[in-house]
Amino acid sequence: MPISSPASGPQGLATVCDHLALLKSLTASSGNNLTVKRRLLDMYFAAAPEILDAHGRVTPVLIPTRGDRVIAAERVRPGDADGPPERRLLYLHGGSWIAGSPAGHRPLAVRLARATHAEVIVIDYRLAPEHPFPAGLEDCLDAWDWLCASHSDDDLLLAGDSAGGNLTLACLNVLKAKGQRLPDAAIAFSPATDLRWTGDSLRHQAALDPILDPAVLPLVTQAYLGPSPSAPPDDPRVSPLEGDLRGLPPLLLQCGEAEILLDDSRRYAEAAHRQGSPVRLSLWADMPHVFVGFAPLLEPASHALTEVGRFLDAQLAR
Template structure:
């Protein structure tokens, strides 16, 4: 569902079914976020409850296993979720490294299990959700180093399989930042990439930060400098492409699907990245969803638009791999 019009938050069609309770839930989290101030523990509790708008969302029906993989400084845990038995397995195995969101300071594989498991099922892949290190205890580049180490492990362990990379919010930022690093080092790139509502410019220069402030039910533009300062603590230039993926050389990238709601302040981060990558000749698909909030895809099966976005992600991966002649 591609659109470039900015629309008010309202129910307009079947895709909006389930939106009202999602918006109410997010507004409640936003109010508690403001009330708890800079309490890091509270922020982590609230972000772990991000998708808890309805019991159906949390009831994933999956039993993950835990696996240790190499990290930037040591080993890190991954939640491994198998492809559901009822799913049609692809001819060639697929492995998805998933990077959870949480403003670089929060989030966890368990909290993002609803989204990671459903996305893995949609793209017909075994899913590895990485427990990367969080700021402020482990500031940049610790989390990104963990991502790169896990990716390199996946490449070494499964060199003949299709390897996918995806993430939401801060995890989407890490996803796109990792591409910049891997491409610069001439390392293996993912066969397909999915980024959900990624921040791409940590100098926070997108016009939508102010234009969408009144309709975004969860993100407050005034808090963004706080989280970026927690993530990048040593005075590193925010224009570093490992921090702001928009600042990288966006030519020669693998196929990328960016899904973003139009009712979020980070809308133009997705638009700007997609436009710059497309202008650089990279196959980036931008999918914008009217009236949808930040990382709306995680609210399946309650939210109809989320179900449709997951279907779109599955079609994107299938078509990408078929086009490559390796499906």
């Protein structure tokens, strides 16, 4: 299993950490007001004006599902992109399964589209607690089915961050088990892979992590699974670490070394490697949760996006 720890200076890190600490404090102060919590998490990447000024083109789209519903989504491309893309990337946003949106992730989506030379499609999947598991996962799978049917001749990619990284890896487990088309490659930024929360980094990294609180994570699992859970926390659709990780597509996991979910990436990558899947674990010193979304303020975030582009170029050229 290739492991890299890129040596990049922490330019912009203090600004990012101060911003995340403020969000953490305000989120804790909001009590049980879910609307406020969602608005705060939509400002996750708003640490500086240059982050929000990503210069992208956004087109709304409705994605049909197997039922009578449709999923709202955004097609995102850089503002200077010309010609039809040959790569399509389905992006699953983070937000602890209870928050997050395509709009809040738009700066990251634009920069990811530029780095990967792909059209990025960010979906507004259903959120808990109003729509507990498996509603959000079903939306992600329906969106993937739509992408495969709409762009069958293109390179198709799947990516997500945090809870969206969890959904990305859970989708791989489900698609493989059903014998459906897998992504040509997949990316997970700081994914949650074990919703029993048993990783050692939950304790060891707690003092370093400016945004995530290990004491809150069991409550997040309860909200995601709902009052009458249809699956236990160790179900592979809930905790991808528990899945059969043989036969996965090429996969890149990027994670900061200053976050409590560090072991979620480490253990998943180690398990996938043991089972023979092509996985690359990329760890970044001093970086917080989903640091890749803070480009260009945070210099390592820009380097991480470059790494994603090079990884995909190498995999898709084969």
